[in-house]
Amino acid sequence: MNLTKVANTAATDASKAIGTSLSDDEVEKVTAIIAKAMENAVLEASAQHSTACVDCLIHDQDLAHKIQDEIERKKIALIANLSSLR
Numbered sequence: 001m002n003l004t005k006v007a008n009t010a011a012t013d014a015s016k017a018i019g020t021s022l023s024d025d026e027v028e029k030v031t032a033i034i035a036k037a038m039e040n041a042v043l044e045a046s047a048q049h050s051t052a053c054v055d056c057l058i059h060d061q062d063l064a065h066k067i068q069d070e071i072e073r074k075k076i077a078l079i080a081n082l083s084s085l086r
Helices: 003-017 024-056 061-083
Strands: none
Touching: 003 024, 003 061, 024 061
């Protein structure tokens, strides 16, 4: 998933939706706002997934921790990708 492309497309779509043309600097700023919103959504979803993992695997804490670790690794990679948009 190319997050830069996703964020830039969203910025361009927003510009078209409001019927105005954005400068390159404005597109970068809007892209950064979208990237931050995506980052916040990832953090919230990740926390919910970790909680669900523990709740569902209460009988197998070792497996729950392995899944949580994998979720955390993937979250860190995605956050790094999102951070590079700003």
